[in-house]
Amino acid sequence: MSEYILEMNHIMKSFPGVQVLNDVTLQVRPGEVHALMGENGAGKSTLMKILMGIYSADAGEIVLDGQKITCKNPRDAMEHGIAMIHQELNPILDMQVFENVFIGREKRTKLGLVDKAGMLRETRALLADLNIDIPSDAYMRDLSVAQCQLIEIVKAISLNARVVVMDEPTSAITEHEVDTLFTQIRRLKAENVAIIYISHKMDEIFEICDTITVLRDGQFIGTNPAAGMTSDQLIRMMVGRDITEVFPKADAEIGGPILEVKNISMGKRVKNVSFELRTGEVLGIAGLVGAGRSELVETIFGIRRKSSGEVFIRGQKVNIHSPKDAIANKIALITEDRKFTGLNLVGSVEQNITLVHLSQLFKNGLINGGKEKEVSTHYIDELSIKTPTRQTLVGNLSGGNQQKVVLAKWLLTEPDIIILDEPTRGIDVGAKRDIYLLIGEMVKNGKAVIVISSEIPEVMGLADRIIVMSEGRLTGEVGRPDFSQERIMTYAAQFGE
C-alpha cells in the first residue's frame, strides 16, 4: 500500500498546438492540505480537470488508494470520492440548501418521489455536525459567496469524499469568512481527507498547507514541505526568477487636487462621503466587503445615480450622469467583476481593447482595420498580454490576461483619473506584479489613481494615502507613514453611529 491516497503520475496533455502538461506528477497523502501552485496558465486547472474527468490525459495514470482509476466525467470522479469546489461557484439560486447538497443524487421515497424530508433531515444533521449556522431550507439566493462555499464543502463531506479540490476558495470572501473556511479544512484534515488547495495568496498557503507542489508552464517543478520554505523561494519556483519587491512603489511627484468629491450619497449604500485625489497620487480605499466602496466609485463614474453631493474635477464642478460623461471627463473605471461588467467574453481581444475609445479613434464612424490593428497590437505588447492573436476571444484568456485587456481598453482613452476596483482578484503573481508596475507608471506620468482592494497588504503596498469605509460612510483616513493593518481594520470595523 502506498503512502499516498492519490497519485497522478507522468500526466501529459496537449491541446492543438500547445503542450499544456508535460510529465506532471502530483502525489497527495491522506490528511494533508496540498497546495498546488503556479502562475495562471501553468496548468493547474487542466491537471484538476483531468482529475475530475472533464478532460482526458494523453498519457499518464491516476492512482487512487493504490488502484488505477479512469474518470470519464465528474460523476465518475465523485463516485471515487473525489470532489471539487470550483473557483466560480454556480449554485442554482432558486434551489434550497438541502436540494443543492443532494443535487444529482436526490433521495427517493419508496414510491420513487423526491424524499424532501429525508434530505432536509440529513442536511440539518450535517450542518449541525460541522457547526455551520445556515438553515438547511434557506435559498441559495440568500446566501453569501462564503456560505455557498461552505455548502459545497458540506456536499463534499456528504459524498464521503476522500480527496477535495479547492480552487481559489478565498478569492471572493472576507477575512472573517476565511477563518470559518479554514476551520472546516482542519476538520476535514482531521478526518483524513486529502485537500488539494489552489490559491495565489502566499499567507494562506503558509497558514494552512502542509505540502506544496509547483507547476510552471506545464512542467512539474517540485514538491516540498511547506514548513521551511519562504515565500521568496516559492515565488522563485513559480515564476522562475526572483521577485525582489512584492509591491514596487513608484516615486511620483504628488501635485494638486484633480478630483474632489463633496458629500456624495447614493441611497443607503453610500452616505455623505467626501475626499480628494491629487495628481501623481495613489489613493487606497479599504474596507470590508459590502462597505460601499464599489458603490462609491460607481456613483462617481455615473453607473449609479447619486442622491446628493457634488463632484469637482480640477476645481470645476462636473455633472456625471452616465459612464459616457465620466469618460468625457477623462475618468476610467476598471470594475470589480471583469466577467460581468468589464469584458465582452465573446468578443476578440482587439474588439475589447478598442471598444471604449472607438468613436474617438474613428471619428467618421468607419473602422479602419489597419489603424485598429496598430493600436491593439501596441497595447498587447505594452501590457504583455499573452494571447495567441489579437483576434482570440477574450473568454479564452487566463484571468490575468483578461484583466490586462480591461486595463488596456481604459488606458487607450488616456484618462487622467484611473479607478481600479479589486484589480488583482483571482490573477497570478506575475500578472499582479505587472499591474502594480503599471500603476506606478500611471502616477509617474502625472495621473491620479484610486485602488480598492480587500487585501489590506496590497492597499498598504500601493497607496500613498488610504481612506477607509464602513457601512457606506468614511470612517478614517491614514497617510503612508502611519499605515498599519490594525489601524485600518479598526476603522473598517467601525459600525453604527
Added chain:
Amino acid sequence: MKSNTNTLSPKKVSMKDFGLILVFIALVVILAIVSGGTFVTPRNLLNVVKQTAINGILAMGMTFVIISGDIDLSVGSTVALTGVIATMFAHPAADGAANGQYPFIVPILLALLVGALVGALNGVGIAYGSIPAFIVTLGSMTIVRGLALIISGGSPIFDVTPAFESIASIQVGGVVPILAVYLIIIVAICAFILGKTVFGRRIYAIGGNATAASVSGINVRKLRVIVFTIAGLLAGLCGLLVASRTITGSPTAGQSYEMDAIAAAVIGGVSMSGGSGKWYGVVIGALMLAVISNGLDIMSVNSNFQLIIKGLIIIFAVLLDIKGKGKRS
C-alpha cells in the same frame, strides 16, 4: 515578459463557416444530381436568389437584433401591416389613368416609415421599459397583426397601379429579377454596417455583454432602439415588396416569416445568446432555406416531408456550429 502575439492574419472564414458552406454545397450538388440538372439551370438559380430576397432581407434585420442579444417576433406581422398600408395608397386614380391616387413614392415611404415606427416602439419598450424583447415583440406581433386586419377591414386590399406592381416584378436588363438586386443591395449595406462601422461594432458589444458595454460609455438603450428600428424598417421594405409581388395588401401575409428569418440567422451561425455572427453566414442560411424549398418542390417532395427536412437542417446546422466551437477552444 514579452508577449507572444504572433502576426498571423485573422482567418477570414473560420472552420465553422467552412462547415456551413460545405453543407450548402452538398445540398446544391445533391439537388443538381437528383433533379437531373434542372435545379442548376441559370434561370432556376436566379429564381432561387429571387425567392431568397424577402426572407433574406428580413433575416438581415433579424441578424442585427440577434447579435445585439435580443429577438424580434413582430417582423412577420409588420410585413402584413406595411403591405396593407402601401397597397391602400397605391390605388390607381379614379379616372382610370395609369398614375395613382397618390404619387408613386407615397406607398413606398409609408411602408418604410410604418415599419421603422413599429421597430422603434419595440425598441423603446425593450430599452426603456426593461421588458424582455421576447415579451415585447410577442405582444407587438399580435397587436400589429390586429392593426393590419382592422385597417384593411379584414379583407385583402387589391387594385394597384402598374408602377407599384413593377417595384418587385421588373427584371434588370430583362434577365436579373429586381428582387435579387434589392437583396444584394441590402446585404451589402448591412455587411458594411456590421463589419466596418463603429455602430456595428457596438451592436456586437452590447450583445456580448450589455453591462460591460454600458460601463464602457455606450448608450445601450439608444442603440437597442436603433437596432429594432432597423429590423422594423427592413420588415417594412419586405411588406412593400410582398405587396408589390402579390399586388395585394393581405392582412394575413407574412405569417411565421419571423421564424424563417430567425432560422436563416441561426443556420448562418448567429449565436442566439448574442455577440457573434457574420453577415455571410446569414446569407448562406437564407439561401439554404430557399434552396431547400425550391429544390424539394422541383423534386416534388411532399410538402409535409419538406417541413421535416427543413427542421432537421436547422438543428444540424446549429449542431455543426456547436461542434465547431467546441473544437476551437
Added chain:
Amino acid sequence: MKKRLLSMLLVGAMAMSLAACGGDTAGKDADQKPAAGDTADTAGSSQKNYKIALCMSHQTNEFTTAVGKGAKEKAAELGVTVEVFDGKQDQATQINQIETAINQGYDGILVEPISADGIVPAVKSANEAKVPVITVVQQMKNQDTMAASYCGGDEAAASKLEMQKAVDAIGGKGNIVIIYGPMGSDAQLKRKAGYDEILAQNPDVTVVYQETANWVTEEALTLMENWLSTGKEINAVVSQNDSMAMGALKAIEDAGKQADIPVFGLDAVSDAVKAVADGRLAGTVSQDAPGQGALGVETMVKVLNGEDVEPINYTECVWVNKDNVADYQ
C-alpha cells in the same frame, strides 16, 4: 478530428435523407424528359405524357388533399403526370412555386389561388411563357383573359343551398348564428355572398351572432361555447365549412342542446358525412372535392391537346342529408 468527422457524417446523413425523399420522383422525371420533349414535334396527336403542376393553397385539410388526390388519380388514368405544390397559405410562396413550375418546363399549371388578385403576377408570367393556367376550386381576377378555364365548385350555388336548407329547417323564422372562414379570404367572401342572398329573401331570420373561426374546429368549438353561454336563443348554426361545423356541434352536444340546434356544414368531408349518417349533423353540401381536381386535369389535357374547353366547369353541388348520405360514405 473526431468532430470534423462527425460534421462530415451529418452532411452525408442530410444528403441521404434528401436523396431518399426525392428519389422516386426523380426517376420518373428522368423518364419523362424525352416524352415532354417529344410534345412539340408530334403536336396534334391525341395523348401525351404531359407534366402538370397543381399549385394548391395548402395541404392541411381533407378538402385540399382530396382535390390533390382526385387530380393524381385522373392523371394516372389519362397517363399524364401531376405534381402537387403546397402554397402553405402564403401568396408569395405560391408565386414562387408557379415561377418554379414555369422554369421547370411543366406543360400546364392548375392553381387554387390563395388570393384572387395576388395570383395575377404569377399567372402573367405563365402567360408570357405560354404555359396554360387553369384555376381550380377558386377563380382568379381577370379569369376570362388570363386563365384558360375554371374547374371547381360553384361557391354561390353551394352556399345558397346550405343557407336555404337551414332557413327551411327553422321554418323561415328564428335566430341563427354564422361561423365564417378567415375574414377576407375569397371563399369566405363568396360563401357569405350566397348566404346574404338567401337571408335577404327571409327577413324573419335574424343573425344573432357571426364571427370567424378561421376554418378551425377548435376555434369554432370555443366560439360556440361562448355563444351558448350567453343564453341567447339560437335555432340553427350555419358554418362555412365542415371542420368548423364539427366544432360547433361538439359544443352544442356538450351543452346537451343537440335536439334544439341543428348544425349545417359545407364541403362534405368524411367526418361530417359520418356525422350526417349518425344523425348528428343536419347536413352538408358536397362540391365533389376529388372531382374538382379530376376535372381540372381532364380540362388541362384537353387544352394541351388543342381542344376547345368551356371557360367555367362546375362540379356537381349536392345537398347531403340523412336520406342520401349512404352515397357519399
